[in-house]
Amino acid sequence: MFPIEKYHYASSVIDAVQALAADEKARVIAGGTDVLVRLHGGNSDYASLVDVNGLHELKEIRQDGEGNIFIGALATCTEIIEHELIQKHTPMIVQSLGTIGGPQVRNCATMGGNICNGAVSADSACAALIYEFDLLIEGVKGERIESINGFHTGPGRTLLQQGDILKAFRIRPPNYKGVLASYQKYAMRGAMDIATIGCGVGLTMDDERISTLKLAFTVAAPTPIRCSNAEKAVANRAVTEETLELLTEALVDDVRPRESWRAGKEFRLHIIKTLARKGLRQAAEMQEELT
Amino acid sequence: MISRMDISLSINSRPYELDVDVRKSLMDVLRELGYTSVKHGCGVGECGACTVLVDDVAVDSCLYLAVWAKGRNVRTVEGECRDGKLSAVQEAYVEEGAVQCGFCTPGLIMSSTSFIEKNSGTRPSREEIAKGHAGNLCRCTGYQTIINAVENAIKK
Numbered sequence: 001m002f003p004i005e006k007y008h009y010a011s012s013v014i015d016a017v018q019a020l021a022a023d024e025k026a027r028v029i030a031g032g033t034d035v036l037v038r039l040h041g042g043n044s045d046y047a048s049l050v051d052v053n054g055l056h057e058l059k060e061i062r063q064d065g066e067g068n069i070f071i072g073a074l075a076t077c078t079e080i081i082e083h084e085l086i087q088k089h090t091p092m093i094v095q096s097l098g099t100i101g102g103p104q105v106r107n108c109a110t111m112g113g114n115i116c117n118g119a120v121s122a123d124s125a126c127a128a129l130i131y132e133f134d135l136l137i138e139g140v141k142g143e144r145i146e147s148i149n150g151f152h153t154g155p156g157r158t159l160l161q162q163g164d165i166l167k168a169f170r171i172r173p174p175n176y177k178g179v180l181a182s183y184q185k186y187a188m189r190g191a192m193d194i195a196t197i198g199c200g201v202g203l204t205m206d207d208e209r210i211s212t213l214k215l216a217f218t219v220a221a222p223t224p225i226r227c228s229n230a231e232k233a234v235a236n237r238a239v240t241e242e243t244l245e246l247l248t249e250a251l252v253d254d255v256r257p258r259e260s261w262r263a264g265k266e267f268r269l270h271i272i273k274t275l276a277r278k279g280l281r282q283a284a285e286m287q288e289e290l291t
Numbered sequence: 292m293i294s295r296m297d298i299s300l301s302i303n304s305r306p307y308e309l310d311v312d313v314r315k316s317l318m319d320v321l322r323e324l325g326y327t328s329v330k331h332g333c334g335v336g337e338c339g340a341c342t343v344l345v346d347d348v349a350v351d352s353c354l355y356l357a358v359w360a361k362g363r364n365v366r367t368v369e370g371e372c373r374d375g376k377l378s379a380v381q382e383a384y385v386e387e388g389a390v391q392c393g394f395c396t397p398g399l400i401m402s403s404t405s406f407i408e409k410n411s412g413t414r415p416s417r418e419e420i421a422k423g424h425a426g427n428l429c430r431c432t433g434y435q436t437i438i439n440a441v442e443n444a445i446k447k
Contacts, residue, residue, distance in 0.1 A: 002356075
């Protein structure tokens with residue numbers, strides 16, 4: 001049995017917010033693929049749970065009249081991967097979520113949980129940064145919207161306050177229309193593994209030149225990051241060997257890889273540079289195929 | 292403050308009304324009810340030995356609170372054999388010799404069943420089959436006979 005000491009099955013979003021606000025130790029449980037693993041390991045930080053699995057309104061995936069795409073916080077990885085809207089407009093999400101765990105985990109795990117648990121290695125974090133997700137949050141003071149930029153504040157930490165519930169992600173049309181985006185995950189195994197480094201590229205081209213490049217990494221710093229130096233260094237340039245060289249040089253100032261048992265700092269930096277080059281080249285090739 | 296919940300669910304289409312301790316996983320409850328094909332392997336969603344289908348979706352029942360099964364139909368290997376006849380997947384596992392020690396087999400049978408139902412009418416590659424079974428570990432077979440069994444079952 002899991003060492004759960006207090007359990008509240010939320011009947012509405014407001015009820016969940018109140019239950020979380022009333023107990024400073026209360027944590028949200030959604031898909032359970034992280035929380036139940038931690039409880040199994042005896043982690044008492046998760047002994048008081050607010051279960052949001054009854055909030056079916058948080059499962060919805062839809063597009064509004066203005067083209068904004070909404071992904072409910074409780075939609076599972078599999079539901080998102082198999083959704084036509086997501087496959088059509090934001091394929092990098094499909095690609096990223098497909099690298100998480102195995103089928104059983106993806107059938108339960110939610111993208112909401114993957115972002116809100118603040119994991120530095122979250123596979124959906126690169127897609128969130130490239131498509132610049134907005135997070136629709138209900139809190140004690142009502143609804144608010146936070147950008148994914150700056151949402152992660154440290155390993156396992158986010159802007160979420162006690163009493164906050166993520167309701168949905170919103171992706172605005174300028175952040176996905178015409179964006180060639182892809183995710184690369186470097187891990188020791190092809191499945192059921194945590195990223196050593198994850199790299200997301202989002203490219204828009206103006207003729208032969210880079211109009212905007214968005215470059216994002218996981219596990220390259222204490223939070224998932226965008227690489228502003230590298231992005232600026234290659235703007236308005238054609239994708240040539242020289243550009244790729246500029247990219248990797250500028251990149252060094254954006255990342256802060258760490259030393260850990262999974263990989264050394266130097267090795268991580270090598271992977272980071274390699275994935276950045278490969279990602280930009282692949283995105284440019286996607287552009288060539290389109291034209 | 293420990294709570295319990297009354298839930299109704301069906302297991303292999305047989306209805307149950309249960310008073311469930313919220314701390315229990317679906318795996319715990321299924322095993323207590325005698326569905327011991329559901330194996331307790333790693334307990335953290337890595338080995339897949341506890342795989343069952345909840346409304347036809349494969350889940351690790353060790354990482355699934357029993358109360359979440361409320362109103363749903365849970366399928367285990369016990370229900371796949373009907374009127375003394377093995378399912379196509381079970382038969383294919385026997386024919387291909389995809390079983391050695393057998394501990395992972397019930398979970399794998401459920402993963403294969405879900406994979407085949409999901410991919411009906413298609414011819415997945417061996418790599419796609421492997422990817423579709425990435426959540427199940429087997430330390431005996433080396434997986435090749437399992438992939439053979441899935442290919443065989445698809446043809447049935």
